[in-house]
Structures are given as C-alpha cells and as structure tokens.
Amino acid sequence: MKKKKITIALDGYSSTGKSTMAKWLARRVGYAYVDTGAMYRAVTLFCMENGLIDGDKVDEEALRGRLGDIRITFCPNDEGRSETYLNGRNVETEIRGMEVSGKVSIIAAIGFVRADMVRQQQAMGRNKGIVMDGRDIGTVVFPDAEMKVFVTASAQVRAQRRYDELRAKGDTSTTLEQVLENVTERDRLDTTRQESPLRQAPDAVVLDNSQMTIDEQNEWLLKLFEERTTTKPKK
Numbered sequence: 001m002k003k004k005k006i007t008i009a010l011d012g013y014s015s016t017g018k019s020t021m022a023k024w025l026a027r028r029v030g031y032a033y034v035d036t037g038a039m040y041r042a043v044t045l046f047c048m049e050n051g052l053i054d055g056d057k058v059d060e061e062a063l064r065g066r067l068g069d070i071r072i073t074f075c076p077n078d079e080g081r082s083e084t085y086l087n088g089r090n091v092e093t094e095i096r097g098m099e100v101s102g103k104v105s106i107i108a109a110i111g112f113v114r115a116d117m118v119r120q121q122q123a124m125g126r127n128k129g130i131v132m133d134g135r136d137i138g139t140v141v142f143p144d145a146e147m148k149v150f151v152t153a154s155a156q157v158r159a160q161r162r163y164d165e166l167r168a169k170g171d172t173s174t175t176l177e178q179v180l181e182n183v184t185e186r187d188r189l190d191t192t193r194q195e196s197p198l199r200q201a202p203d204a205v206v207l208d209n210s211q212m213t214i215d216e217q218n219e220w221l222l223k224l225f226e227e228r229t230t231t232k233p234k235k
C-alpha cells in the first residue's frame, strides 16, 4: 500500500486545542505546520503598534496601504516548536495575550486582510504535506483538502483551558469570567461575520473534544490520517 502526501485542514472554534493537535500531528507525520490564527494575530499586533486601530475602529485605508509592510514568518524555537515572527521579531508571547485576543476578530473580519492571508496560506501549502489550522481552511483556503476536521468543544471547557494556559504563563489578573466572555464573543464574531464566517465544510469530520484526553484525540487524528493517506492497491 502506498502513502500519498495530502493537505490537512483543521478548523473550528477558538480555544478548542486545534493548534496543539495540529502541531502534534504535523510532527508525528513529518508535515509542515501553519497556525493561521497567529497570522491574523500578528496583523492585529502590527495595527496596534502602528496606530491603525483605535478602540474598535480600524483605519482601513491606512492598513490597506501598509499590508505590504507586514511580513509574517514562522521559525522553530530550540525545542523545535514553531513560533511567529513579525518583520523579524519574535511576537509569539505578545500575540497570545488578552489585548491582541480582544481585537483580533475585528481585523480578521476585514476582506482585504483575509484575501492577503489566504493568498500567503495557499502559497505555503502549494506542495501539500501541510497541516493548517484556522477557521476557513477547509472552506476557503483549501476546499480540496483530503482531510478536513472541524473541532468543537463546549464554551465552558474551552474557557477553562484558555484560563489555565494564561495562568501557566504568569497572567494572574485575568478572571475565568473574562476569558469565558472573550471566548463567547469570539464565537459570535467568527460565525456571524460577513467575510468567510466559521462554517463546517460539508466534507469535514467533526471532532468534539470536550470529554477527550489529548491521547484519545491524537489517536483519533492519526487513524483518520492513515485512512486518508493509504491508497489501496487496485484489484
């Protein structure tokens, strides 16, 4: 039996652990990994640092003119984990903070920003052998992906996970209620926005991991991967 190289699209709600599982799978099967949420987060940080966003208002004309100045790259750290760089600066920690999290949905709703990100993502996946996670990977970026997973979990479970993560990183001021509010609000914005709202692709397989351990989840993913990459010999 022959193995073929495929494209893997992992979409779903925020804080479902998509990135963790996408990273694990990519490593396990020797594929490249791209965190597309990190790209929207990096653009958001750029806007914040360059006075292009004031409260909820974005200076879209100015941003359009400066899109070409935003260079997002990924580079592995000492432990081999991919980290996000904005114009050569490591912004991995900054883009995960509450400030960026609170604004990123606004930036991700802008059509020309999405078009530019999608173009870059399609270029990164041109040769297959890639795991990409986001919201529109199976629907817009790679509608022909051979493996599509739609990840979901209850808002409460997701908020708790995100809260534990922030605590582990030393954030002791954010409350669980604030995180839950942020998760719920992002769900609303992600699913109701006009530009590429979060939708399950008709051919995506749903993974609800509310009650799953990481090991169970990984096993589930690997099984699906095996199914999708094995070409059965013709009789």
Ligand code: DC
Pocket (backbone or CB within 6 Å): 014, 015, 036, 037, 038, 040, 041, 104, 105, 108, 133, 134, 135, 136, 137, 186, 190
């Ligand atoms: O996955 P994440 O929480 O890091 O994503 C951050 C934000 O970016 C989230 O509000 C949804 C948006 N996003 C998107 O619109 N399209 C993607 N492909 C990835 C993320």
